[in-house]
Amino acid sequence: MDPFKIAQKQLDEAAEIMKLDKQAHAILREPKRTLVMNIPVRMSNGRTQTFTGFRVRYNDARGPAKGGIRFHPQESLETVKALAAWMTWKCSLADIPFGGGKGGIICDTKKMNERDLESLSRAYVRALGTDIGPEVDIPAPDVYTTPQIMAWMMDEYMNIVRKSQFGVITGKPVEVWGSEGRMDSTARGGMYIMREAAKMLKITPKKATIAIQGFGNAGRYAFTLSKELFGAKVVAISDSEGGVYDPDGLDIEKLDDAKKKTGSVGGYKGRRSQKISNEELLEQKVDILIPAAIENQVRADNADKVKCKLLLEFANGPVTPEATNILFEKKIVDLPDFLVNSGGVVGSYYEWVQNVTGDYWDTSLFYSKLDKKLTKSFNDTMALQKEYASKGQKINPRMAAYIIAVDRVAKAMKARGWY
Ligand code: GLU
Numbered sequence: 001m002d003p004f005k006i007a008q009k010q011l012d013e014a015a016e017i018m019k020l021d022k023q024a025h026a027i028l029r030e031p032k033r034t035l036v037m038n039i040p041v042r043m044s045n046g047r048t049q050t051f052t053g054f055r056v057r058y059n060d061a062r063g064p065a066k067g068g069i070r071f072h073p074q075e076s077l078e079t080v081k082a083l084a085a086w087m088t089w090k091c092s093l094a095d096i097p098f099g100g101g102k103g104g105i106i107c108d109t110k111k112m113n114e115r116d117l118e119s120l121s122r123a124y125v126r127a128l129g130t131d132i133g134p135e136v137d138i139p140a141p142d143v144y145t146t147p148q149i150m151a152w153m154m155d156e157y158m159n160i161v162r163k164s165q166f167g168v169i170t171g172k173p174v175e176v177w178g179s180e181g182r183m184d185s186t187a188r189g190g191m192y193i194m195r196e197a198a199k200m201l202k203i204t205p206k207k208a209t210i211a212i213q214g215f216g217n218a219g220r221y222a223f224t225l226s227k228e229l230f231g232a233k234v235v236a237i238s239d240s241e242g243g244v245y246d247p248d249g250l251d252i253e254k255l256d257d258a259k260k261k262t263g264s265v266g267g268y269k270g271r272r273s274q275k276i277s278n279e280e281l282l283e284q285k286v287d288i289l290i291p292a293a294i295e296n297q298v299r300a301d302n303a304d305k306v307k308c309k310l311l312l313e314f315a316n317g318p319v320t321p322e323a324t325n326i327l328f329e330k331k332i333v334d335l336p337d338f339l340v341n342s343g344g345v346v347g348s349y350y351e352w353v354q355n356v357t358g359d360y361w362d363t364s365l366f367y368s369k370l371d372k373k374l375t376k377s378f379n380d381t382m383a384l385q386k387e388y389a390s391k392g393q394k395i396n397p398r399m400a401a402y403i404i405a406v407d408r409v410a411k412a413m414k415a416r417g418w419y
Contacts, residue, residue: 012025198288248272284307
């Protein structure tokens with residue numbers, strides 16, 4: 001299903017439950033601005049290749065648009081629009097002063113050398129010009145984009161505006177005023193949510209079994225942090241090429257080794273390990289399932305086979321609306337992406353605050369603020385779900401989070417006189 005149709009469907013559902021003003025609903029159903037760019041890049045082989053790039057500013061009623069840039073061979077405008085909408089709800093639920101945006105380029109980074117990657121990153125920023133900026137729209141990393149790519153983009157932007165404006169992009173390397181805490185803040189935020197949800201469900205994280213889909217920034221840190229913070233046992237993990245299951249728990253050094261030598265964590269060798277597919281990973285009998293890769297993974301056709309107690313959406317859009325309903329009926333607690341993975345953008349917000357004020361904090365302050373924020377978002381969501389239940393209306397956690405987020409954006413638009 002088209003991800004943007006999914007995002008609209010979720011909004012429509014929330015609008016109906018919360019009785020959202022029709023004019024506000026109409027504004028929020030579509031992005032404010034959509035840019036599609038053809039970007040010619042002179043490649044290192046001397047030939048010019050033209051790439052298609054997108055940047056969507058979904059809503060900026062509460063502040064400059066904020067959201068990552070994805071480099072993906074199957075990138076599409078519809079996906080970027082959906083992700084920009086979800087960024088709007090994510091920033092609003094976290095109650096940070098940003099709207100939502102997202103960008104993407106159709107490209108395969110696995111087939112590009114470093115120099116071409118840099119040329120493309122800089123060309124994308126030249127195409128955007130002042131459509132980004134610390135008070136306009138602030139990009140960050142996402143699928144297949146890295147702190148190094150952010151540094152090139154930031155540098156190119158500064159060449160355009162002829163000013164030192166480090167707050168134009170977040171998720172930068174620390175050498176150019178990125179935050180040390182931002183590197184793992186998506187997964188760390190998710191871990192704080194896991195701690196709170198486990199408390200609610202009376203699961204002891206130390207005794208819990210975990211399966212993680214994805215071995216990128218979110219997935220790999222989810223692995224290391226669940227051990228570091230809780231001593232939890234990750235029994236299954238996968239990447240785009242395949243996965244591995246080991247009832248004794250997996251080892252990070254061996255996973256890195258397998259990835260390096262065979263190109264996939266599926267090449268892992270443990271005493272009792274067995275190769276599994278991405279589909280099988282989702283169906284493992286574990287306490288906690290963490291989809292941390294891409295959208296549309298748990299769908300109507302496989303949701304029935306999911307056997308966890310708690311599902312934490314570290315990725316954006318991994319569970320479709322039909323699957324959300326199936327999981328809810330099965331009494332699996334499925335916590336939505338824009339709550340669970342909001343640690344990433346909250347970390348970005350902290351980086352931006354430090355960039356624009358010039359006042360730099362230590363990591364412990366960064367983490368303690370992150371913890372407080374994420375815990376509050378979780379509590380707000382659960383409290384609203386309870387409030388509806390006390391009025392006899394059963395809503396899932398995603399709808400509760402939507403209602404909080406949409407209400408804040410609608411109120412800002414109202415105050416600004418947009419409707
Ligand atoms: N790409 C991340 C997300 O989807 C982070 C966005 C940001 O930090 O702006 O939440």
